[in-house]
Amino acid sequence: MTQDNATAPLDSVNQALAESYAELSPQLKLAARYVLDHPMEIAFQSIRKSAAAAGVTSSTLMRLAKRLGFDSYEQFREIFQSAVQAGPIELAGRASSLKALAGSDDQVFVDVGDTAFDNIGRLFTADMQPKVRDAAERLLAAGKVAVVGFRDAFACAYHFAYVGRIAMPNVQLIRGQEGGLLTELATFGEGDVVVAFGFDPYCAETVRALEVTRANGVEAIVVTDTLRSPLVPGAAVTFNIATATPHFFPSILSAITLVEAILAECVAYGPEALVDNVTRFESRMRELGAYVDLE
Structure with missing residues (x-):
């Protein structure tokens, strides 16, 4: 294995696992599932402990590492160690303080806060920043941007499209109402980008939208909850985010x-015209009386 491969970022390893997951044997699938869902444990547990937790043998984990091009399991594990040692921004203390202030009668409220802080902490890691920049560059270079998300993910898609369109008028929310999904997607092709949101349970419409746009040469930026998600195959950029909650x-x-981070990156590093678009939008809204100012 070359040195470049040995130091490949964790995202590349995860993407390779996600792309090959469907073709793996049942035992390798168990191993891959554990690797994708438990990066911290893979980084610091012994191979025996990780294998036991995954329900496979140590040799299965070694086979999985070699299938990905690593000479040894240790080389494979070093990728995870390098990524997690950068660590998330420290927010755990805030959650601990929240828990300390609450009584036992407020446990649900405390648990929601605890997991919220943890989810955000897992988002802002060292390996996430270059992915955010990559996504922003693809969006800025796109001719048109389609945004897809249905049912529980619709709020994410709507927020991205509404805020994004203020700076980038080429952003379009795909609603897919009354059987119009294919019609709305028909105008997107090479040089365009689709941003798709989807979490377990995954919507068939979102998977279908990605299949259609992929066939038309549209690049996909996917925001999902696991690299085993059916939205991942073929994506140019994948964000695997935490969605835990009581x-x-x-x-x-x-x-x-994440939407706010990506769009902020677009405005910060995009052309000055994006700032002008935001200024014109705000001025127009004020002219129309869309806002109510404080007295």
């Missing part, structure tokens, strides 16, 4: 925060 539906907090 609530009965996946949390979209990290997704909304």
Whole structure:
């Protein structure tokens, strides 16, 4: 294995796993599932402990590492160690303080806060920043941008499209109402980008939208909750975000925060025209009386 491969970022390893997941044997799938869902454990547990937790043998984990091009399991594990040692921004202390202030009767409230802080902390890691920049560059270079997300993910798609369109008028929210999904997507092709949001349980419409746009040569930026997601194959950029919550539906907090980070990156590093677009939008809204000012 070359030195360049040995120091490949964790995202490249995860993407390779996600792309090959469907073709793996049942035992290798178990191993891959554990690797994708437990990067911290892979980084610091022994191979025996990780294998036991995954429900496979140590040799299965070694086979998985070699399938990905590593000479040894240690080389494979070093990729995870390098990534997680950068660590998330320290927010755990805030959650601990919240827990200390609350009584036992407020446990649900405390648990929601605890997981929210953890989700955001997992988002702002050293390996995430270059991916955000990559996504922003692709969006800035795109002719048109389609934004897709249905059911629980619609709020994420709507927020991206609404805020994004203020600076970049080429952003279009795909609603897919009354059977119009294919019609709305028909105008997108090579040189365009689709941004797709989807979390377990995954919507068939979102998967279909990605299939259609991929066939037309549209690049995909995917925001999902695991690299085993059916939205991942073929994506140019994949954001695997935390959606944990005591609530009965996946949390979209990290997704909304990621949207803000990507769009901020677009405005910060894009042409001056984007700032002009935001200024004109605000002026126009004020002229129309869309805002109510404080007395």
